[in-house]
Amino acid sequence: MRLDQLSAAITLICYAVLPCYAAGHGRRAVDAYAPQRATCPTSSIVRPASSLATGEAQYITARKVIADPALASWLKKVNDTFDTSLLPTLGLAGSSGGYRALLNEAGILQAMDARDSNSSVHGLYQAFIYHAALSGGGWLATSLAAWNWPTISYLQKTVYEPNLQNGLLLPGGFYAPLAYAQTLADVTAQAAAGYPVTAGDIYGRLLGYNLFPGPDGGVALTMSGLTSSANFTGHKVPYPIITSTGTNASSSGNCTEPPDATQYEYTPHEFGSWDKGVNSFVQMSYLGSNLTNGMVHGKCASGFDNLGFVTASTSNVFGFLCDPLYSSAGDFASLADALQSAILEVAGPASSGLFNEIPNSFLEYTHASAVSSAKLLTFGDGDLSLQNDPIKNTFLQAEAQGLTKMPTIPPTSTFVAEALGTQARFFGCKQPNTITIVWLPLVSYSSSAGSDISTFDIEVSEANTDSIIRNGNLIATQNNDLQWPTCLACAISMKTAKSLPAACDACFAKHFVS
Numbered sequence: 244m245r246l247d248q249l250s251a252a253i254t255l256i257c258y259a260v261l262p263c264y265a266a267g268h269g270r271r272a273v274d275a276y277a278p279q280r281a282t283c284p285t286s287s288i289v290r291p292a293s294s295l296a297t298g299e300a301q302y303i304t305a306r307k308v309i310a311d312p313a314l315a316s317w318l319k320k321v322n323d324t325f326d327t328s329l330l331p332t333l334g335l336a337g338s339s340g341g342y343r344a345l346l347n348e349a350g351i352l353q354a355m356d357a358r359d360s361n362s363s364v365h366g367l368y369q370a371f372i373y374h375a376a377l378s379g380g381g382w383l384a385t386s387l388a389a390w391n392w393p394t395i396s397y398l399q400k401t402v403y404e405p406n407l408q409n410g411l412l413l414p415g416g417f418y419a420p421l422a423y424a425q426t427l428a429d430v431t432a433q434a435a436a437g438y439p440v441t442a443g444d445i446y447g448r449l450l451g452y453n454l455f456p457g458p459d460g461g462v463a464l465t466m467s468g469l470t471s472s473a474n475f476t477g478h479k480v481p482y483p484i485i486t487s488t489g490t491n492a493s494s495s496g497n498c499t500e501p502p503d504a505t506q507y508e509y510t511p512h513e514f515g516s517w518d519k520g521v522n523s524f525v526q527m528s529y530l531g532s533n534l535t536n537g538m539v540h541g542k543c544a545s546g547f548d549n550l551g552f553v554t555a556s557t558s559n560v561f562g563f564l565c566d567p568l569y570s571s572a573g574d575f576a577s578l579a580d581a582l583q584s585a586i587l588e589v590a591g592p593a594s595s596g597l598f599n600e601i602p603n604s605f606l607e608y609t610h611a612s613a614v615s616s617a618k619l620l621t622f623g624d625g626d627l628s629l630q631n632d633p634i635k636n637t638f639l640q641a642e643a644q645g646l647t648k649m650p651t652i653p654p655t656s657t658f659v660a661e662a663l664g665t666q667a668r669f670f671g672c673k674q675p676n677t678i679t680i681v682w683l684p685l686v687s688y689s690s691s692a693g694s695d696i697s698t699f700d701i702e703v704s705e706a707n708t709d710s711i712i713r714n715g716n717l718i719a720t721q722n723n724d725l726q727w728p729t730c731l732a733c734a735i736s737m738k739t740a741k742s743l744p745a746a747c748d749a750c751f752a753k754h755f756v757s
């Protein structure tokens with residue numbers, strides 16, 4: 244990469260936004276974004292998906308010891324007749340929807356957090372064992388992790404209010420030109436180190452400037468690095484899982500991936516998929532390593548699992564933009580154009596892709612039949628294949644993959660006909676062998692509204708950031724419904740308690756979808 248090309252790229256990307264008077268400043272001697280080569284462990288770094296990762300299983304066991312007393316005390320506070328001798332494993336799952344999802348879900352989480360609220364559901368966040376998320380919900384999960392899981396009040400004042408008003412196009416506000424220059428230096432260094440780079444890498448760095456700590460946009464943060472974060476080693480937080488859709492060049496020309504596209508997950512320990520065609524995992528700290536049939540050639544990659552890259556992978560909606568439905572996604576489309584021009588300048592036509600790319604560690608791996616001949620795997624937004632609300636497709640795909648824990652979800656027409664999206668709903672109550680899902684739809688409770696902003700709104704004013712978080716608080720308490728804590732406790736207890744308080748009957752009548 245020659246300097247004149249770099250400045251051409253900076254000019255291109257800055258041209259779309261503001262003059263680049265500061266371009267070229269703020270470069271680091273050793274680029275923290277570019278992966279390093281590391282000595283591989285002697286044991287294999289890939290495995291078939293036959294059980295949980297050892298690290299995840301150990302985390303969950305240790306987390307349950309801390310989460311169970313928190314859950315028992317919340318249930319007893321709601322009604323001391325709840326039986327808490329056996330308790331379920333609670334997981335929080337955050338949906339997509341850009342800043343709308345990020346902020347409404349932040350409000351829900353805040354209302355449940357004993358540190359940050361006196362609401363009727365406060366204390367429940369402390370009882371969660373998993374926190375899975377995708378896309379805009381993924382922005383919440385990775386920003387929480389990047390800051391070592393502070394309160395939402397803290398993130399609202401320190402991160403969301405100051406940064407979301409500038410939007411994705413202006414990371415760091417006034418200092419955006421520095422962020423752009425640094426971002427281009429980062430992806431240039433990654434390309435020079437022999438790794439693929441796409442617009443998805445630039446996007447991830449910009450998200451880092453929006454969501455992560457430090458004047459460098461958290462460039463040194465990695466997904467595997469979360470395992471040494473203080474609250475993680477203390478098992479004080481739910482185990483994070485970020486999902487992303489496998490995209491397929493053979494479906495190019497279509498704006499979305501097919502409903503059965505592979506669902507991948509990033510955890511602090513591993514990357515891979517439970518779906519039949521992949522059915523394999525690779526250790527997160529060695530993501531991006533070249534393997535053939537499970538054997539490493541030469542050195543392993545280290546540091547490819549950048550947290551911004553993971554955040555971009557789960558929220559990479561650029562594939563949608565060819566759909567006329569999204570022609571109104573104006574700002575987002577210009578962002579995609581700017582990123583694509585920049586990546587062309589940096590890496591040439593070979594890497595002009597919009598999706599995130601990872602060297603395929605499952606090459607010639609017999610367990611991963613669908614991807615065993617691909618040198619690179621490509622990824623887009625977690626809901627590119629309709630894995631979005633109201634979760635009908637997720638149910639159908641789980642069923643097709645032989646994953647039996649997901650309860651029955653009715654078709655979208657039923658959601659419309661029965662207005663299911665107007666309040667909290669329970670799924671799976673009568674299916675003893677599935678999980679129970681408590682589904683909290685987005686309802687705009689506050690009359691100041693504005694909570695239902697578009698997924699493609701990439702700027703939110705301070706006032707609106709606050710009002711959307713307040714709306715999320717109201718979703719968590721179902722608009723301060725006095726019966727709601729009891730009903731939620733009934734749903735949580737129903738598959739583990741020996742018996743339930745009589746009040747649960749009315750709750751199931753109101754919230755259960757048969």
Ligand SMILES: *[C@@H]1O[C@H](CO)[C@@H](O)[C@H](O)[C@H]1NC(C)=O
Nearest residue numbers: 356357358359360361362396
């Ligand atoms: C909860 O209520 C207590 C007692 O009124 C108060 O001291 C505390 O600040 C409140 N906490 C929050 C997060 O509002």
Ligand SMILES: *[C@@H]1O[C@H](CO)[C@@H](O)[C@H](O)[C@H]1NC(C)=O
Nearest residue numbers: 358391392393473474479480
């Ligand atoms: C994480 O650690 C910090 C510092 O010890 C603490 O203030 C914070 O409450 C912890 N977060 C959680 C969710 O426990």
Ligand SMILES: *[C@@H]1O[C@H](CO)[C@@H](O)[C@H](O)[C@H]1NC(C)=O
Nearest residue numbers: 436437438532533541543544
């Ligand atoms: C992986 O292989 C590709 C060629 O297929 C090479 O360009 C790249 O440098 C290799 N990466 C590592 C980490 O060895």
Ligand SMILES: *[C@@H]1O[C@H](CO)[C@@H](O)[C@H](O)[C@H]1NC(C)=O
Nearest residue numbers: 492493494495496497498501
């Ligand atoms: C594009 O989508 C349509 C409708 O889902 C499908 O029939 C077609 O096979 C897809 N094309 C490719 C190349 O995947």
Ligand SMILES: *[C@@H]1O[C@H](CO)[C@@H](O)[C@H](O)[C@H]1NC(C)=O
Nearest residue numbers: 489490491492493613614617
């Ligand atoms: C891409 O799609 C084709 C046709 O559906 C399928 O055979 C192939 O396994 C897919 N590749 C990947 C990498 O998912």
Ligand SMILES: *[C@@H]1O[C@H](CO)[C@@H](O)[C@H](O)[C@H]1NC(C)=O
Nearest residue numbers: 321322323324729744745746
């Ligand atoms: C707790 O549940 C019992 C049994 O259903 C009921 O009689 C009692 O009123 C409930 N208490 C509260 C505080 O809701």
